[in-house]
Amino acid sequence: MKKLGYLVLAMFSSLMLAACAQQKSEEKEKEVITTSADQSDWSYEEPTGPESWGELDPSNLTCVNGSEQSPINVEFPEVIEDRKLKGTEIHYESTSFTLENNGHTIQANPTEESNKIIIENNEYKLSQFHFHTPSEHQFNGQNYEMELHLVHSDENGKLAVIGLMIQEGNENELLAEMWSELPTDKTAKGNSEKYDMDLQALLPENKTTFEYAGSLTTPPCTEEVQWVVFEQPIEMSKAQIEAFRLIFPDNHRPVQPINEREINKNGE
Structure with a gap:
């Protein structure tokens, strides 16, 4: 009976660890997406002004090319x-x-x-x-x-x-x-x-x-x-x-x- 209890506890612990890992992965992915979106913001003043538009986002390459x-x-x-x-x-x-x-x-x-x-x-x-x-x-x-x-x-x-x-x-x-x-x-x-x-x-x-x-x-x-x-x-x-x-x-x-x-x- 004790072995069964240990087995259930182990399975529960594994599921919790997997869930935490998944959550951290999603948070990291969200952070990357947010950072990318922030980098694509443009303005008329450096460092995000006209001279740098092409560097802010790949979709802006025409600005320089x-x-x-x-x-x-x-x-x-x-x-x-x-x-x-x-x-x-x-x-x-x-x-x-x-x-x-x-x-x-x-x-x-x-x-x-x-x-x-x-x-x-x-x-x-x-x-x-x-x-x-x-x-x-x-x-x-x-x-x-x-x-x-x-x-x-x-x-x-x-x-x-x-x-x-x-x-x-x-x-x-x-x-x-x-x-x-x-x-x-x-x-x-x-x-x-x-x-x-x-x-x-x-x-x-x-x-x-x-x-x-x-x-x-x-x-x-x-x-x-x-x-x-x-x-x-x-x-x-x-x-x-x-x-x-x-x-x-x-x-x-x-x-x-x-x-x-x-x-x-x-x-x-």
Whole structure:
């Protein structure tokens, strides 16, 4: 009878040891996963800033190995003026947006899919728009105070981005209501009141654009992104620009090598 008791006790002890070992293994695995996730976090300041994005996560390797990265410096004398090239068709209308602070920028998310652009007969719907300071693209080696990016995607997930340079000037009345309640801390997507805006009215009067093949300007720096950057800047007041900079003092990626790419000029 004693032997049976010892046998049961031994079996129980073995099971407990196995359970403890399994728990420690799972905790170790969880620790590794957590550490890996932490290492993939990126920012605009070292040691996790633009110069280190490619080292933070294998999915970010395009940030350092890519050959068509954005943003770029647009040197006007090197731009190709192609009158035969069909420009971008922009079809914007008044739409409601919600505001989000995603930890990297202020982003506006449309509540409906009514805004779209057409490039070479391919339709892209507006996914969101957001801001950078100073501007990410340069014109003749110079940055503007800010830059607005309108991000679009087609039915296959291919991306097209419209860039608007922003210079200090008059108050931008179209952005005034939205700007009065900028979320200073990171927020959840869609967790804000709705703001109505006519994006068509936000575009500059002169429709001349620079178009080139580029990438996302944030990790994972995905390429095959069609860029359309307006030459004429829009304006925001000094107070509006400073309100954004109080939240994000500097959230721009430096310009990248153009390599063998062409920049085409369209419009007036």
